[in-house]
Amino acid sequence: MVTLHQWEISPFCQKVARMLKFKGIEFETINYNGVLGAKVPMLSKVGKVPVLDINGQRIQDSTRIARYLDETYPDLLRLYPLDPIQKAYAELWEDWADELLYFYEIHFRVSDAEALDHAVAISAQGRPKHEVILMKPLLKSALSFQLKMQGTGRMAKADIEAEFIRHLERIELMLSATGWLVGEQKTIADIAVTSQLLEIVRTSKVWGAKINSYSNISAWIKQI
């Protein structure tokens, strides 16, 4: 059995779940909601989720998992294109989504009270009520700290949001050629980028509507 150790609210965990579905690999999930989050550091040396148990191995990091899946199941649909140039583009999009777009997603989560409440409710699903109350300040301070350390959290809100719109415009333009970010079919690039955007759609009404106002992006997201 393939097991995905995850936080339901994590875009990286959603990315792995989408990769497994894309490949048609059945899996079960173990959620570390509420105070169970304290067990996450024990799953791997890095201490982050996603962590995947597969074929007697434990793999941490969504990108390492993606590579493993392509290498181990060459007969299933590929996440990374075979063409080396297209593969490099897909890897760049993936890294951009994981290492940059992620911080916009965090910004929209901590700067909008409604989005934060929604994220907290998902992170504490199935746990006693007092954990929901406990989770809110914990999640907000952890995410704000992460955002400040990375730098985005020290920028003016208006500047962060103007920059995010520029990114959306670039994505919209890139999709106008084939409907996909790289080549003519779905790749890891589409899965990685939409996994970040879909977390914004899921928790923020205003920014979710903004993302869906771009026609290519909206049609593309529906296919993921």
Ligand SMILES: N[C@@H](CCC(=O)N[C@@H](CS)C(=O)NCC(=O)O)C(=O)O
């Ligand atoms: N590069 C990692 C990032 C994973 C990541 O940042 N996971 C977050 C949840 S969204 C986490 O586990 N954070 C716990 C921590 O940093 O202590 C991947 O692609 O899997």
